[in-house]
Amino acid sequence: MLLPIVFLLFVAGLLVWQVRSAEQTVERIQVANQNIATANLISALVVDEETGVRGYQNTSNEIFLQPYEFSIGPLQDAFAKLRSGIAAEHGDQSAIDDLVAAHQQWVTTIAEPMIDTVRNGGNTRDPGANLRGKAALDNIRAINGAIIDTEKQQNAIAVQRWQSQVTHTLYGVVAASLISGVLIGAFARNRLHAVTTAFQSTLLALRDETQITYQSEQRLLATLTSIGEGVVVCSSEGCIELLNSVAEHLTGWSQYEALNLAIHKVFVLVDEAMRDAVENPFDQVKRTNRLTGTLHALLVQREGSVLQIDCSGSPIHDRFGTLLRVVIVFRDVTEQRRTQAALVASEKLAVAGRLAATIAHEIHNPLDAVVNLLYLMKSSSTPEEMQQFIQMASVELDRVTQISRAMLGMYRESRTPVALELKPIVDSVLVLLERQLAKAQISITSVIPDDAIVTGYPAELRQVFTNLISNAAEASAPGSSIEILARLIAAPRGGSPAHPRAGVIVIINDHGTGIAASDLDRLFTPFFTTKGEHGTGLGLWVSQGIIEKHGGNITVESRASSTDQGTTISVFLPRGEAELSTTKADN
Amino acid sequence: MSQSGHLVLCVDDETVGLQVRRLILERSGYKVITALDGKSGLSLFESNPVEAVVLDYAMPGMHGGEVAARMRERKPHVPILLLSAYLGLPPEITKLVNVYMTKGEGAPALLEKLGSLFEN
Numbered sequence: 001m002l003l004p005i006v007f008l009l010f011v012a013g014l015l016v017w018q019v020r021s022a023e024q025t026v027e028r029i030q031v032a033n034q035n036i037a038t039a040n041l042i043s044a045l046v047v048d049e050e051t052g053v054r055g056y057q058n059t060s061n062e063i064f065l066q067p068y069e070f071s072i073g074p075l076q077d078a079f080a081k082l083r084s085g086i087a088a089e090h091g092d093q094s095a096i097d098d099l100v101a102a103h104q105q106w107v108t109t110i111a112e113p114m115i116d117t118v119r120n121g122g123n124t125r126d127p128g129a130n131l132r133g134k135a136a137l138d139n140i141r142a143i144n145g146a147i148i149d150t151e152k153q154q155n156a157i158a159v160q161r162w163q164s165q166v167t168h169t170l171y172g173v174v175a176a177s178l179i180s181g182v183l184i185g186a187f188a189r190n191r192l193h194a195v196t197t198a199f200q201s202t203l204l205a206l207r208d209e210t211q212i213t214y215q216s217e218q219r220l221l222a223t224l225t226s227i228g229e230g231v232v233v234c235s236s237e238g239c240i241e242l243l244n245s246v247a248e249h250l251t252g253w254s255q256y257e258a259l260n261l262a263i264h265k266v267f268v269l270v271d272e273a274m275r276d277a278v279e280n281p282f283d284q285v286k287r288t289n290r291l292t293g294t295l296h297a298l299l300v301q302r303e304g305s306v307l308q309i310d311c312s313g314s315p316i317h318d319r320f321g322t323l324l325r326v327v328i329v330f331r332d333v334t335e336q337r338r339t340q341a342a343l344v345a346s347e348k349l350a351v352a353g354r355l356a357a358t359i360a361h362e363i364h365n366p367l368d369a370v371v372n373l374l375y376l377m378k379s380s381s382t383p384e385e386m387q388q389f390i391q392m393a394s395v396e397l398d399r400v401t402q403i404s405r406a407m408l409g410m411y412r413e414s415r416t417p418v419a420l421e422l423k424p425i426v427d428s429v430l431v432l433l434e435r436q437l438a439k440a441q442i443s444i445t446s447v448i449p450d451d452a453i454v455t456g457y458p459a460e461l462r463q464v465f466t467n468l469i470s471n472a473a474e475a476s477a478p479g480s481s482i483e484i485l486a487r488l489i490a491a492p493r494g495g496s497p498a499h500p501r502a503g504v505i506v507i508i509n510d511h512g513t514g515i516a517a518s519d520l521d522r523l524f525t526p527f528f529t530t531k532g533e534h535g536t537g538l539g540l541w542v543s544q545g546i547i548e549k550h551g552g553n554i555t556v557e558s559r560a561s562s563t564d565q566g567t568t569i570s571v572f573l574p575r576g577e578a579e580l581s582t583t584k585a586d587n
Numbered sequence: 588m589s590q591s592g593h594l595v596l597c598v599d600d601e602t603v604g605l606q607v608r609r610l611i612l613e614r615s616g617y618k619v620i621t622a623l624d625g626k627s628g629l630s631l632f633e634s635n636p637v638e639a640v641v642l643d644y645a646m647p648g649m650h651g652g653e654v655a656a657r658m659r660e661r662k663p664h665v666p667i668l669l670l671s672a673y674l675g676l677p678p679e680i681t682k683l684v685n686v687y688m689t690k691g692e693g694a695p696a697l698l699e700k701l702g703s704l705f706e707n
Contacts, residue, residue: 361645364672365601368690372607375694379614392603438600438647478648 004183011176018169025162028089032155035085039148042078045071046103046140053111053133057124065115075103082147089154099143106136230309232328238263238282241325250309250332252302267328268300272308273549281313285326289315299330308334343526344545347538351466361435362403366396406432417455417550419580422486422504422573423448425458429465433473441478444469448486452504455576456550464546467539468508468569474531475512475567483509489572503552503574511566515558523556547571593705594618594636598628598654599643599670604690608641611694612701625649632658637665639704641697642684644671652680659683666704670697 052068055061083096110133117124224231230247234240240258243266248254251266258266263282271278275298284292291314298306311330315323373393377386406428426448430437437444454461472482484506491502515523515530522528524544529537547554552573559566595617599605602623609619620635622628625646632640640658644651655667669676669684672691681687686700 361672364690365604368672369601369604369607371691372604372611372694376607376610376614392607396603435645439645439650441648 472510
């Protein structure tokens with residue numbers, strides 16, 4: 001890059017130098033020419049002088065002497081000029097000195113004495129003087145001629161030098177042009193080569209990148225296709241862009257058929273319990289513009305059958321946060337729910353097992369009394385005694401009936417949620433647990449308002465309270481107490497996060513051992529138990545499931561200070577919509 | 588039929604059951620004293636010349652097994668009949684007592700097993 005420029009600058013410098021020296025040569029030619037002219041002028045002036053002197057000599061008329069006199073001044077000027085001209089050429093000054101001296105000699109020895117002789121009327125016809133005069137003038141002419149020859153020579157040398165300089169410059173320019181042409185060509189070739197290489201490597205890199213992009217796209221596509229969950233991608237307008245194979249299988253739509261269809265047509269969700277339409281995760285993402293939580297719902301397949309699924313939606317944004325796409329991921333949980341249902345059923349049986357002691361006691365004791373009373377009645381008794389025995393047997397049988405009803409209530413499923421008074425529900429649970437609690441010497445106080453009404457499934461709620469009260473009792477030391485308290489919650493204006501709806505909070509408070517902080521997080525996970533072989537580890541998990549199904553929630557707080565120990569469980573159950581039937585159902 | 592007035596202590600937290608059992612035993616000729624829990628049963632056991640005990644297992648506070656063990660410490664010779672609504676009590680409890688039977692087997696069975704305690 002730098003080389004041609006440096007070279008061009010060098011060539012330019014060389015040219016300037018050449019031009020400068022050519023100019024000097026021309027100057028020298030001019031000086032030489034001028035000197036020749038001056039020397040010629042000197043010749044002419046000397047001739048004039050001679051002519052003047054000769055005329056005056058012949059005529060003795062002063063008028064003829066005029067050329068001589070007029071030439072004296074210019075001749076001095078011409079000498080000076082010639083002297084400086086030769087000096088400018090650094091020439092030999094002796095020639096001009098000789099010339100001036102020869103002329104002066106002629107003036108003083110020939111011309112002036114001749115003029116004086118004529119003025120004085122003397123003899124001018126002295127052949128000797130004329131010959132001397134001629135010789136002096138010849139001498140002047142010879143010297144001047146030599147000067148002219150020298151100057152001509154100088155001129156010729158300078159001209160020759162100038163010609164050679166011009167020739168050299170020409171050669172130099174041609175050579176420089178050639179070299180710079182070659183250099184520029186080489187440089188251009190070099191640059192072109194570099195550009196070509198860069199272009200080629202860019203092209204290669206681009207090809208590699210395309211290859212990598214393609215491979216990664218294929219990999220992602222393969223991952224997406226082989227992933228075990230259904231994936232639906234739709235545009236921000238809700239048009240289907242992609243269904244992976246699991247999604248195709250679960251929805252019953254093929255990718256080809258579903259392409260560009262509305263998400264609401266392909267991915268239809270209904271509520272698990274009521275079969276009402278539920279908000280599509282797509283709409284939820286559009287509304288909130290962020291990831292949804294896991295939603296449980298029924299997916300209506302193309303041919304109309306339903307699947308239980310868990311699904312979630314997430315937005316895809318561009319760099320500016322504009323919603324580009326929505327991705328819905330879902331999974332068939334029918335099998336999982338079936339397993340869960342089996343676990344729930346097994347917990348129900350476990351509750352029954354735990355209640356077996358109570359059942360045996362509560363039923364066997366009154367039955368034993370009745371059997372014994374019948375034995376007494378069969379043997380001789382007075383009518384008064386008979387009356388008393390019948391009365392006692394009837395009381396005992398009432399007890400059995402009460403227990404069996406409570407047991408039945410525990411297991412009789414109702415198909416739709418109904419409005420329930422909580423008080424009789426909790427009371428019936430306490431009837432079943434009475435024996436267990438008495439045995440553990442635990443006193444229970446239960447304060448539940450009569451108008452504490454919720455909507456739900458009585459058998460399931462009995463199971464929940466049996467579980468929670470049994471847990472409290474098992475954690476309590478003999479002689480301690482458990483308090484059950486319920487209060488009504490009005491629907492707050494605008495809704496509060498914890499209790500967005502009207503309902504009832506039931507608080508079960510014990511003074512037992514409390515729960516270790518490390519266990520609190522795991523309380524509601526299945527198979528977590530602190531009771532060793534005596535617990536299934538399903539109780540709280542199932543209870544939570546039931547409460548959440550009712551639209552409620554359950555929270556646990558544990559106190560472990562030295563002055564106050566124990567656990568408080570709060571259960572919120574919504575009032576719901578169901579009407580309380582006027583004829584009391586036997587719960 | 589008549590058991591010539593052996594003194595029997597009945598302990599049970601079931602008021603009605605205890606009352607009926609007392610009637611049956613008295614009709615068979617036993618003298619009967621009753622207690623509604625283990626603690627008062629033990630004090631009656633110590634202060635009376637009890638010849639046999641009919642003991643309920645499931646009682647609040649102190650269960651029948653514990654009561655039987657304490658009675659054995661005081662008067663090891665007094666036979667004990669343990670009644671229970673439960674089926675299948677653990678052997679370390681049943682081996683403490685002379686006879687173990689479940690409620691609901693009926694009065695004749697009770698009388699027969701109690702009578703057998705006095706035959707030895």
